[in-house]
Each structure stands twice: as C-alpha cells, then as structure tokens.
Amino acid sequence: MSHQTDSYFPAEVERKWQACWEEEGTNRYTHAELRRVGREGKPFFNLMMFPYPSAEGLHVGNIYAFTGADIYGRYQRLRGQNVFEPIGFDAFGIHSENFALKQGIHPMELIPRNVERFQRQLRRVGFMYDWDHTVDTTTPEYYRWTQWIFLQLYKAGLAVKKEAPVNWCPGCNTVLANEQVIAGECERCGSEVELRNLSQWFFRITKYAERLLTNLEWIDWSDTTKRMQGNWIGRSDGAELTFPIAGHEDSEICVFTTRPDTVFGATYMVLAPEHPLVERITTEEMRDAVEGYRSAVAATDLVSRKKTDKEKTGVDTGGRAVNPATGEEIPVWIADYVLMEYGTGAIMAVPGHDERDFEFARKFDLAIRRVIAGDGEDPDSQLDEAYVGPGRLVNSGDFDRLDWEEGKRSITAWLAEKGKATPQVNYRLHDWCISRQRYWGPPIPILYCDACGTLPVPEDQLPVILPRIEDYRPDASGVSPLARHSDWYITECPGCGGEARRETDVSDTFLDSAWYFLRYPSASNDQLPFDPELTRDWLPVEMYIGGNEHAVLHLLYSRFITMALKDLGHIDFDEPFKRFRAHGLIVKDGAKMSKSRGNVVVADAYIDEYGADTFRTYLMFLGPYQEGGDFREAGITGPYNFLNRLWDTALSAEEGPLDAAVEQKLHATIAKCTEDLEVLSYNTAIAAMMEYLNVVRAGGRVPELDAVRPLVLLIAPFAPHLAEELWERLGNHGSIFDHGSWPDFDPAKAVADSVEFVVQVNGKVRSRMAMARGITEEGARTAALDDPNVQRFIDGRPIRKTVFVPDRLVNLVVG
RNA sequence: GCCCGGGUGGUGGAAUCGGUAGACACAUCGGACUUAAAAUCCGAAGGCGAAAGCCGUGCGGGUUCGACUCCCGCCCCGGGCACCA
Numbered sequence: 001m002s003h004q005t006d007s008y009f010p011a012e013v014e015r016k017w018q019a020c021w022e023e024e025g026t027n028r029y030t031h032a033e034l035r036r037v038g039r040e041g042k043p044f045f046n047l048m049m050f051p052y053p054s055a056e057g058l059h060v061g062n063i064y065a066f067t068g069a070d071i072y073g074r075y076q077r078l079r080g081q082n083v084f085e086p087i088g089f090d091a092f093g094i095h096s097e098n099f100a101l102k103q104g105i106h107p108m109e110l111i112p113r114n115v116e117r118f119q120r121q122l123r124r125v126g127f128m129y130d131w132d133h134t135v136d137t138t139t140p141e142y143y144r145w146t147q148w149i150f151l152q153l154y155k156a157g158l159a160v161k162k163e164a165p166v167n168w169c170p171g172c173n174t175v176l177a178n179e180q181v182i183a184g185e186c187e188r189c190g191s192e193v194e195l196r197n198l199s200q201w202f203f204r205i206t207k208y209a210e211r212l213l214t215n216l217e218w219i220d221w222s223d224t225t226k227r228m229q230g231n232w233i234g235r236s237d238g239a240e241l242t243f244p245i246a247g248h249e250d251s252e253i254c255v256f257t258t259r260p261d262t263v264f265g266a267t268y269m270v271l272a273p274e275h276p277l278v279e280r281i282t283t284e285e286m287r288d289a290v291e292g293y294r295s296a297v298a299a300t301d302l303v304s305r306k307k308t309d310k311e312k313t314g315v316d317t318g319g320r321a322v323n324p325a326t327g328e329e330i331p332v333w334i335a336d337y338v339l340m341e342y343g344t345g346a347i348m349a350v351p352g353h354d355e356r357d358f359e360f361a362r363k364f365d366l367a368i369r370r371v372i373a374g375d376g377e378d379p380d381s382q383l384d385e386a387y388v389g390p391g392r393l394v395n396s397g398d399f400d401r402l403d404w405e406e407g408k409r410s411i412t413a414w415l416a417e418k419g420k421a422t423p424q425v426n427y428r429l430h431d432w433c434i435s436r437q438r439y440w441g442p443p444i445p446i447l448y449c450d451a452c453g454t455l456p457v458p459e460d461q462l463p464v465i466l467p468r469i470e471d472y473r474p475d476a477s478g479v480s481p482l483a484r485h486s487d488w489y490i491t492e493c494p495g496c497g498g499e500a501r502r503e504t505d506v507s508d509t510f511l512d513s514a515w516y517f518l519r520y521p522s523a524s525n526d527q528l529p530f531d532p533e534l535t536r537d538w539l540p541v542e543m544y545i546g547g548n549e550h551a552v553l554h555l556l557y558s559r560f561i562t563m564a565l566k567d568l569g570h571i572d573f574d575e576p577f578k579r580f581r582a583h584g585l586i587v588k589d590g591a592k593m594s595k596s597r598g599n600v601v602v603a604d605a606y607i608d609e610y611g612a613d614t615f616r617t618y619l620m621f622l623g624p625y626q627e628g629g630d631f632r633e634a635g636i637t638g639p640y641n642f643l644n645r646l647w648d649t650a651l652s653a654e655e656g657p658l659d660a661a662v663e664q665k666l667h668a669t670i671a672k673c674t675e676d677l678e679v680l681s682y683n684t685a686i687a688a689m690m691e692y693l694n695v696v697r698a699g700g701r702v703p704e705l706d707a708v709r710p711l712v713l714l715i716a717p718f719a720p721h722l723a724e725e726l727w728e729r730l731g732n733h734g735s736i737f738d739h740g741s742w743p744d745f746d747p748a749k750a751v752a753d754s755v756e757f758v759v760q761v762n763g764k765v766r767s768r769m770a771m772a773r774g775i776t777e778e779g780a781r782t783a784a785l786d787d788p789n790v791q792r793f794i795d796g797r798p799i800r801k802t803v804f805v806p807d808r809l810v811n812l813v814v815g
Numbered sequence: 816g817c818c819c820g821g822g823u824g825g826u827g828g829a830a831u832c833g834g835u836a837g838a839c840a841c842a843u844c845g846g847a848c849u850u851a852a853a854a855u856c857c858g859a860a861g862g863c864g865a866a867a868g869c870c871g872u873g874c875g876g877g878u879u880c881g882a883c884u885c886c887c888g889c890c891c892c893g894g895g896c897a898c899c900a
Contacts, residue, residue, distance in 0.1 A: 224894085227819060231896060238900085257900060270900095308816085308898050337898045347900050355816085356898055428899055548894080585894095621840075623828060627820080635827065638840040644855090684829070687839035694839090700856080758835045763881040765835060803880055805834050813880045 008647040010611020014721040018123060026735045027128045034521060037082045038537030044081035045538050046073035047517055049546035050088040053114040055099055058121040060601045064586040067616045068625045068680060069545040070127045074717035075677045078742040084538060085128045086520040088135035089115050093509030094172050094188050097440035101473055107440050108468055111138055126612045126720050133523045137512035143442035144463030145529035146512055151445055151456050152568055158204045166433055168196040173474035174437045175200060198478055201435040201444060205560045209233055209427040212559055221580040228551040234428025239412045239421050241348060243269060245281055246320035246329050253277060253321055256343030256426055261407030263325040264396040265371035266348035269332045272340040273297040281332055283318030290315050297336045305336055312337055312360045324420040343426055358386035371395050372404055434508040437480045439472035441506030452495035480504040514557040517541055517576060535571055544577040581680055584628020601631050613719035614640045620682035620718060642690050643722055649696060650726045653703040662707050664752050665695045670745035673714050689714055710743040758809035759784040761793040777804040784810050
C-alpha cells in the first residue's frame with residue numbers, strides 16, 4: 001500500500017482536488033466577493049465561448065478551446081489577478097430543435113439533460129469555472145433579459161419590421177440571416193436557400209457599419225478575425241451618379257460606382273430586373289421581352305441567381321439614358337447580374353474596365369470604349385479583356401492624362417457641380433434579420449392590436465414565456481408553430497385593454513449569445529439584466545478566446561449590441577472584448593472531426609486512461625494553439641511520461657543548493673514560459689519545461705527541492721490537479737492558485753557563462769568551440785585560427801574580411 | 816477571381832530584427848532491469864558516405880560573408896469572401 005502513495009494515479013489526484021475545489025469554493029466568488037474584488041482588487045474577466053450543449057456530449061474541439069482559455073486564466077490568477085472565469089450554455093436554436101424533433105424528445109426535457117451531462121464532463125477536465133455564475137439561455141430568467149434587450153432596441157428604432165426578400169431555408173422552414181447562408185446553402189442543414197418576401201424583424205446593424213469598422217483599427221484582436229470582419233462589413237468608397245432618362249425628364253437613374261473616373265466609358269446601363277423604374281422606361285416593343293425576363297428571374301432561386309460562373313443574360317428595355325459626362329444617349333438593359341439589394345440596384349456599365357460588363361457587352365454586342373490607359377498603352381490600344389488596373393485617363397474630354405485616382409476626385413467634383421454626383425460610401429453589410437419562424441427560442445416581445453397597432457410588451461410583463469407545446473414541428477407556411485396556439489397568442493392589449501395578438505416569431509439564437517458576457521457577473525440578479533456596479537468593475541472582458549468560425553456572426557453581433565446598449569446609456573463602453581484571440585481547429589487525420597466522417601475523438605476514454613491533466617497538456621502540446629493541430633493517439637504518452645517524471649522527481653527531491661547549470665536553466669525556463677504564456681504559445685512552453693526537467697534529472701542526479709518547486713508552479717495552469725497535489729506534498733497548505741505565485745526570474749542568471757561558438761569559413765560551419773560569454777572579436781578570431789580544421793579550410797589564403805556576431809559566430813572570409 | 820494562413824526528418828512540430836536547421840515529443844532501433852513481458856531507465860538517429868565531407872526547410876531565380884528567414888516569378892494545401900458595381 002505504501003508504494004501506491006508514491007506513484008502517480010491521476011484519477012485519484014483529480015478526484016481529490018475537484019472535490020476540494022468544490023468544497024472550498026476555490027473557483028467561486030460570492031456576490032459580496034465579486035463586488036469587493038471588482039472594486040478594490042484586480043478584476044480579470046477571462047471569457048471563453050460558451051458551448052451549445054449537444055446531445056453527443058462534450059467534444060474534443062470544445063475541450064481544446066476551453067483548455068487554452070483555462071490555462072490563460074489560471075496563469076493570470078497565479079500572477080495575482082482576481083480571475084473570474086464563468087461558463088454557460090447556449091441552448092436555444094434550430095440545431096437543438098431539429099435534434100429534439102429527430103429524437104422525439106421535447107427540447108424542454110432534452111436540453112436540461114444535455115446541460116447536466118455537459119456540466120459533469122466539464123468538471124472532469126478541471127476547468128476553473130465559477131459554477132455560481134452560470135447562464136442557460138433557455139431559462140426564462142435569462143431570456144427575459146434577451147427580450148428586454150429587444151425592447152430597448154425597438155424603442156430606439158433599431159429594431160424594425162419590414163417586408164424584404166429574405167433567405168428561406170426549406171429544410172429548416174425558417175428564414176436565415178445572410179451570415180447563416182454558406183455558398184447559397186443553409187449552414188445548418190445544407191438545403192438550398194430560397195428567396196421569399198416576408199415581413200421580418202431586423203436589427204439595424206448597418207447604422208453601426210462605420211463604427212464597427214473603424215474600431216477594428218484599435219481593438220486588440222487576432223488579425224485574422226479583424227480582417228474577416230472588415231471584409232464582411234465591406235466598405236467601398238465611390239459616388240452616386242445620376243443619369244437622366246431620355247423622354248422622361250421627371251425621373252432619372254441613380255447608380256453607385258467606385259469608378260467615377262471611368263464614366264466617359266459608360267456605354268450602357270443595367271437595372272436589376274426588380275428595379276422600380278423598369279416599368280416606366282420599357283418601350284412598347286420591348287415590353288413582352290422584358291416581362292418575360294423579369295418573371296424568369298423571379299422564378300430563379302437565390303443560389304443559381306448568384307452563381308458567378310453562368311453565362312450572362314439580359315434584355316434591352318428599349319429605354320435610353322443620357323451619360324452625364326458625354327451627353328450621349330445610351331441603352332438601358334435589365335440583367336440579373338445586377339442585384340437590387342446592393343447600392344441602388346442599377347449600374348453604369350463600363351465594359352472597357354469591368355470584367356462583368358465586358359462579358360455582357362461582348363455577348364450583346366454593345367460598345368466597348370477604353371478610357372483608362374495603363375503603362376505602354378495608348379487611347380486606341382485594343383481591349384481584349386476588361387482592363388481594371390491603374391493608369392491615366394484617355395478618351396475622357398478635359399480629363400485626359402489625369403491619373404485615375406485624381407480622375408475619380410476631379411470627375412466626381414465636376415459632376416457634383418452639375419448636380420449629377422454625390423460622393424457615397426456603401427457597405428456590404430446588411431441589416432440583421434432576427435426573426436425565426438420556429439419554436440425553440442425566446443418569443444419576440446411584441447403585440448399587435450387592431451386598435452393600437454404594433455406595441456411592445458410592457459417591460460414589467462417580461463418574460464413572455466415560451467409555452468410548452470407538443471406540436472412544435474415547423475411547416476412551410478412561413479409562420480411559427482406558436483401561431484397554432486391562440487390560447488397563447490391572444491392576449492390583452494396593454495394600450496386599450498382589448499384583444500391583442502402576440503408576435504409568434506422567436507428571435508435568432510445569435511441574439512442570446514450577443515450579450516451573455518454582460519449577464520455572467522449578475523447571473524442571479526432578478527431585478528436587472530446586469531448590475532451597473534458589477535458591470536462597471538468587471539467589464540469589458542479582459543480576454544476572450546474562441547473559434548474564428550464566429551468571426552462574423554457572434555463576434556460582430558456582440559459588438560453591435562454592446563454599442564447600441566452604450567448609446568442607450570446602459571453601459572459605458574463601446575467594445576465588449578478588450579482582447580480576443582482565435583484558437584485553431586483540432587483535426588483528426590487532417591480532416592475536421594465530424595460524426596459523418598466518423599473521426600470524432602471521444603475525450604472520456606483518454607481521461608480515464610491518462611487523466612485530465614495529461615489530456616490537457618497533450619492537447620496544448622500538439623501544435624501552436626492559435627493554429628490547431630492533428631490529434632494523434634500515439635502522441636499522448638509524451639506528456640503523460642513527462643507528468644509522471646515530474647511526479648517522481650518532485651517526490652524524490654532533497655534539500656540542497658542548486659547546481660549552476662540547473663540554476664541557469666531554471667531562470668531561462670521561467671523566462672521562456674512567461675513569455676510564451678503571454679502569447680498563448682503553449683506548445684513551446686511545455687517543451688521548455690520538458691527540457692528543464694531533463695536537466696534536473698540528467699544522469700540520474702538527485703534533484704534539489706528548489707529546482708522542483710518553481711516547476712510545480714509553471715505546470716499548474718496546464719496540470720492543475722497534479723500541481724495542487726505536489727504543492728501540498730511539498731509542504732504547503734491551501735490551494736496553489738490562492739497561495740502560490742508565478743515564479744520570478746533573474747535575466748542575468750538566465751544566460752550561461754559559456755557559449756557554443758561557431759566558426760565559419762566563407763559562410764560554412766567548420767568548427768564549434770566553447771567560449772566565454774562576451775568574448776571579443778579578437779579573442780574569437782584568435783581561437784578560431786588555432787583550430788586545425790579551420791586552418792585546413794583557410795588553406796593559406798589571406799583573410800579578406802571577418803564577420804563577428806557576439807556570442808554566436810565568427811565568419812572568416814578568405815580567397 | 817480576390818483576401819488571409821501554411822508547406823521544415825518516418826510523424827507532430829522548434830528556430831524567422833538574416834547568424835549552429837531539426838529544440839521538445841511520438842514512432843523506430845540498440846542496451847540495462849526481468850524467468851519473460853509490460854512499465855521504467857540509458858543511448859542512437861535528416862539523407863548519402865567507411866571517413867573527410869557533400870547535399871538538404873514546396874519549385875525556379877536573385878540579394879548577401881551567410882537565406883527556413885529578405886526580394887521576384889511559380890506550384891500545392893487549408894480558411895474566408897465572391898456577379899457587392
């Protein structure tokens with residue numbers, strides 16, 4: 001029995017410390033503590049993206065993400081920060097609902113079951129979660145405030161109902177936000193998305209487009225994430241130009257262009273088939289053709305409409321517009337390559353300098369005119385394809401010879417003077433459609449009364465409870481299953497006391513997650529969504545770690561909601577997450593893990609066999625955290641052996657002075673780990689600790705206690721249970737995370753006295769020799785010349801030049 | 816098509832203000848311990864070569880005393896965007 005206590009049994013150690021953390025409240029704050037620490041301490045809100053609690057249980061991908069975030073939190077805690085690390089469950093939404101339908105279990109039963117299982121699994125991995133501050137978006141206590149946020153936006157005019165062409169998924173029987181449509185398909189079920197005109201609730205995120213974009217310049221986020229958001233917002237600078245319509249002096253065609261410098265080359269125009277002016281400008285002769293084309297386009301779904309590889313189609317309306325620069329009359333066509341939803345739904349076509357227009361002009365034999373000449377081209381150089389590069393203006397009247405950039409400004413100013421141009425900025429970003437014709441979400445808190453019109457549900461009547469209904473399966477009607485329950489949707493009008501109908505759509509699950517970080521500190525507050533004092537002290541979030549798959553969905557929406565709440569006076573910061581870091585994806589055999597591929601790694605078996613500490617360390621050792629890595633079963637024994645050796649070393653260590661070599665390596669290791677943890681370079685930090693342990697144990701020497709004690713702290717963020725146990729066995733009391741602190745290092749001691757010096761002859765390594773740190777060029781050169789092998793390669797030739805890199809190398813250039 | 820990220824031993828990966836390529840680990844091989852095996856410990860190892868040495872960081876050029884690192888031109892893989900005017 002006695003030998004047992006000297007061996008590392010992860011299961012035992014982990015059980016012990018998880019129970020201890022639970023009992024002692026090591027990772028929990030009481031309400032009073034949260035308040036006090038927020039006010040007086042060093043509050044550090046360490047956030048990770050809360051999971052969707054699927055029925056399959058915790059995924060290795062989740063564990064990978066959370067482990068990296070937990071390590072960062074534990075590291076900050078050892079550095080003396082008061083770390084608040086909560087977790088919650090994002091359990092509303094189509095995904096849960098579809099799964100519930102498939103299983104035939106009501107989501108109100110399924111979800112709590114999943115959440116419970118997730119909690120159990122999360123505890124096993126040893127995360128530092130404050131289980132007293134958790135959220136579940138499906139509870140009325142939470143979605144009451146999701147509805148409250150909707151109402152605040154509604155009152156501010158940021159939530160509006162409008163009829164619009166929307167993405168309709170025939171598989172899920174609901175609308176989707178643009179962000180949820182991937183290459184024309186539903187990101188959930190893969191069905192081809194259709195276009196439907198429906199009345200929907202939108203959040204006017206486009207009002208914030210510019211602010212969402214410019215703040216990207218200063219927030220401390222992963223570049224990849226910022227770039228994706230920037231592209232998504234898609235600002236483009238140009239001008240709106242007006243083209244009079246021949247024979248209709250009372251109306252004109254307005255177009256958006258980023259190339260006003262090419263207006264002299266606009267030889268025709270194209271309207272989107274849905275454009276309201278089509279009716280007016282179409283001539284009698286063309287009417288049949290135009291109507292035919294319009295109905296054909298209307299019958300086309302969004303997917304094929306937006307395909308770029310199909311041949312261009314279109315019809316001449318017979319109408320003519322006047323090019324405001326040249327005064328020429330040019331034909332007006334309609335074509336489906338012009339989209340109603342972007343810009344003004346109309347373009348001036350410049351076939352000489354736009355690939356799409358070029359292709360169209362070629363097909364329909366429309367005039368192509370060069371107005372930009374690149375290097376080596378003249379005004380008459382033939383155009384075999386659209387020239388979209390830089391150059392100088394040609395065939396452009398008084399503007400000839402101007403550089404195109406200058407041309408943009410000059411022509412816009414010239415046309416503006418004539419009332420034909422306005423500088424204009426456009427964004428690719430669309431308003432956020434938040435209504436869903438589904439069951440499993442928070443009902444949108446709106447009432448319709450025949451007498452009073454559209455009314456918000458009074459705040460004191462929140463939450464609007466999602467009723468338990470059994471027939472929650474959606475149909476193709478375009479209305480929510482809740483609309484089948486008049487006992488629920490018929491209610492009393494708060495305005496006139498008469499009969500009112502509830503809005504039967506529920507809100508998008510991305511609204512639930514767009515504000516959950518505000519809720520954590522105030523998770524149990526039933527008076528307010530977020531306590532003003534706690535919010536002031538704990539927010540914005542110090543560090544947020546999550547996947548880049550949410551770069552343009554969750555992260556953009558969260559920023560928008562935060563800005564809106566600030567403008568409405570509820571919080572005093574613009575940006576919710578001071579730092580955001582995207583982690584990589586963990587894959588298996590080079591492919592994303594998925595049930596359909598059958599390559600999902602189940603964590604439980606590995607934790608059973610090796611323990612959570614090994615599993616955590618292994619995941620972080622796979623590769624750079626921010627790049628992800630390939631899960632290979634074999635590799636796990638590396639970290640496992642390392643932790644075992646650490647255990648044995650710690651328990652066999654003795655009191656005594658440190659060897660010089662060990663001391664130097666110790667300081668170097670602390671320095672390296674500190675640097676690496678700051679930037680989430682976990683794999684190299686682990687490698688440094690392994691190297692250090694190899695030095696401590698080299699040649700079977702007896703390890704010193706002073707060599708081991710700091711290492712226990714360095715490993716603590718990775719292997720918290722093991723660290724606690726060793727900390728205790730080394731004679732300490734209480735949790736290492738409360739009583740230990742991250743070790744300091746002395747930069748002077750981190751470098752060795754002797755360095756291995758390289759001698760090169762003509763840039764090739766010819767010798768290596770140990771030299772004293774700080775050796776002079778002369779000293780190094782003399783030593784180098786003493787070396788017979790170096791002499792052999794110099795071969796009696798004169799030394800033309802000596803290159804000296806202090807403490808690294810000397811290169812003798814001969815010949 | 817456009818914008819990112821990446822191509823390094825048998826494998827995962829280290830090292831990029833230009834300065835010892837392959838740290839650390841996996842797998843492999845050899846040794847110790849064991850009746851034996853597992854576990855553990857010690858050691859070897861980029862390729863070619865007996866050795867000296869030569870060659871080696873996706874490919875082709877270039878700059879440099881010196882290039883995984885910088886420049887030019889390509890190829891391949893992963894991600895994002897895409898008739899956005």
